[in-house]
Amino acid sequence: MDEVDEKILELLRMNSRASYGSIGKAVGLSEGAVRARVKKLVESGVIRRFTVETGTLREAEALSMISVNPSVPTSKVSAALRSLSKVRMIYEVTGEYDIVVAISAADIAEVNECVEQIRKIEGVLDTNTMVVLRKW
Numbered sequence: 001m002d003e004v005d006e007k008i009l010e011l012l013r014m015n016s017r018a019s020y021g022s023i024g025k026a027v028g029l030s031e032g033a034v035r036a037r038v039k040k041l042v043e044s045g046v047i048r049r050f051t052v053e054t055g056t057l058r059e060a061e062a063l064s065m066i067s068v069n070p071s072v073p074t075s076k077v078s079a080a081l082r083s084l085s086k087v088r089m090i091y092e093v094t095g096e097y098d099i100v101v102a103i104s105a106a107d108i109a110e111v112n113e114c115v116e117q118i119r120k121i122e123g124v125l126d127t128n129t130m131v132v133l134r135k136w
Contacts, residue, residue, distance in 0.1 A: 001046060004029065008037055009047070016050045061104050061132040062111045064118060065097035072123030074098050080121045086114040097128070 007027050011018055020034040027034070041047045068074050074092055081090050081101055089102040101118070105111045108131065115129050 001041075005037055005041060005046075008034060009041070012038075012047070012050075059104060059106065060108050060111050061102065061135070062115075062129050063132065064101050064103060064115055064127050064129040066099040066101065066118065066124055067096075067126040068098040069123045069125050077121055077123045080123075081118065084114060084117055086110060087118075103129075 004027050008023055011023050011026055019031075020038070021031040023029075024031050024034045029037075038047070066077070068077050078090050078092060078099060081087050081099070086103050086105045087101050088104045091100045092098065093100050103111050103114050105114060111129075111131065115127060118124060118127055
C-alpha cells in the first residue's frame with residue numbers, strides 16, 4: 001500500500017459513494033487505475049466493507065463497554081454480539097473492558113433493549129453504556 005492508496009482510502013472514508021472518476025481526478029490517476037487499486041484493496045482485506053451511516057433525527061446511539069468472563073473467549077462473545085441487529089460495530093479492546101460496541105437504534109428504549117440483550121449473552125460480566133449526545 002502506498003501514499004496513493006492511502007489517499008484513495010481517505011476519500012472513500014469521507015464518501016464511500018464517490019465515483020472512481022472523481023477519486024482519480026483527486027489523486028491524479030485514471031478511472032480504470034483507481035478501479036484496479038480499489039479492487040486490490042478489497043481482495044487484500046484492507047477494505048473489508050462499504051457501509052452506510054444514517055443520520056435520521058430520531059436515531060439514538062450509544063457505546064457500550066463490556067467486561068467478559070475470563071473463562072469465556074472474547075471472540076465467542078463478539079460472535080454472539082454480531083447477531084444483534086442494533087449493534088453497528090464491535091471492537092475488542094485493551095484496558096478495563098474487553099469489548100466496546102456501537103449501538104444504533106430508533107430511540108433510547110431500543111438502545112436499552114439492546115443492552116439487555118447484551119447482558120444475557122453467555123460470558124458477559126458487566127456493561128457500562130454511554131448514550132451519544134452529539135456527533136461531530
